[in-house]
Amino acid sequence: MKKQLRVAFIYHKQNIFFSGNHFDNTFYNFFIHALKRNENLDVVNFPSDRQFDCLKLKNKFDVILLWENGLFGMPEDLLNIKKLNIPVIAKCSDPVRAKESIKFHDRWKIDYYISFFPKEFFYELYPSNFKFKSIIYGVEPSLFDKVQPYEKRIKDRILLTGALGNKKFLSKLINDIKKPKWNAYRFYHLRTMCAELPYVDYTPTLNHRYVGDKYPQLLKKYGASIAATTYNANIKYWENAAAGCLTFMEITEKNHGAFLGYKDGENCIIINEHNYKEKFSEYLDDIKNPKWKQIADTGREFTLKNYTNDTAAESLFELMEDLI
Numbered sequence: 001m002k003k004q005l006r007v008a009f010i011y012h013k014q015n016i017f018f019s020g021n022h023f024d025n026t027f028y029n030f031f032i033h034a035l036k037r038n039e040n041l042d043v044v045n046f047p048s049d050r051q052f053d054c055l056k057l058k059n060k061f062d063v064i065l066l067w068e069n070g071l072f073g074m075p076e077d078l079l080n081i082k083k084l085n086i087p088v089i090a091k092c093s094d095p096v097r098a099k100e101s102i103k104f105h106d107r108w109k110i111d112y113y114i115s116f117f118p119k120e121f122f123y124e125l126y127p128s129n130f131k132f133k134s135i136i137y138g139v140e141p142s143l144f145d146k147v148q149p150y151e152k153r154i155k156d157r158i159l160l161t162g163a164l165g166n167k168k169f170l171s172k173l174i175n176d177i178k179k180p181k182w183n184a185y186r187f188y189h190l191r192t193m194c195a196e197l198p199y200v201d202y203t204p205t206l207n208h209r210y211v212g213d214k215y216p217q218l219l220k221k222y223g224a225s226i227a228a229t230t231y232n233a234n235i236k237y238w239e240n241a242a243a244g245c246l247t248f249m250e251i252t253e254k255n256h257g258a259f260l261g262y263k264d265g266e267n268c269i270i271i272n273e274h275n276y277k278e279k280f281s282e283y284l285d286d287i288k289n290p291k292w293k294q295i296a297d298t299g300r301e302f303t304l305k306n307y308t309n310d311t312a313a314e315s316l317f318e319l320m321e322d323l324i
Helices: 026-037 095-101 119-125 169-178 189-194 212-219 235-242 276-284 291-306 309-323
Strands: 005-012 041-048 051-053 063-066 077-079 088-091 112-115 132-134 158-161 200-203 224-227 246-250 269-271
Touching (some): 158 212, 158 276, 189 276, 212 235, 235 291, 269 276
Parallel strands (some): 005 041, 005 063, 051 077, 088 112
């Protein structure tokens, strides 16, 4: 086997996403487990305090990987990082923190950014001279390897999970003033509308027992599910499909969802704010049609082939190899 790349992964020791028992283990499974599984990578974790002296990495590592390009879950200071001739890769912060995070580009000598964002969305948030690669992580293979047969699932209801926007007039007004784009009502607009439908089983993220690694168990109970985000497709898209659900995906020019490669009527059902009720009715009025199972099975196969944490880890390795 060829020599492994030595990777220093830096994050704050109190980062909630690396506790292993957070309600969202997406990042934990990718950064802590999947990267370790890749035979081309030798990842050493550096959970740090408020400051981290990067000089300790000199001549010992090929790449520095940062949990985020901002202060959320990171040390406040990466001392002496500019004294190192080691490429730095950072995961993008949450979009709402992007503007604040830009100042760390030079401060932390960041060479490349990664996220599951499409590149068009990344460059809506960051300067055009920043380098970026889209890496689709989130599906931990062991959590999706066995699924309940489609025939045994709940099929007369459609599953919807996640945050919603507040529809009250005053709330919308205040949020639009404070965060005209990055408020939940705007970011999850279609999802919020779907939750009102009588045949949709909606549950907030924490109002059920299927949190953390148990979340796929909830998905596997349903024949159909909804993945809808206004500005960029998120992990629910490939999570839902990997669980074997017939996944109704909001894919529009606004959220650049087409970059994922899902095809309407082939491995998903594409919806938008104008046709979502019609698409749901087409399914619910003809539940026994075998085409729904075929689409769900094809979506699962496509996702497990292209969008597991292991394929994402390999994609990240290829980027690191190019940088050094």
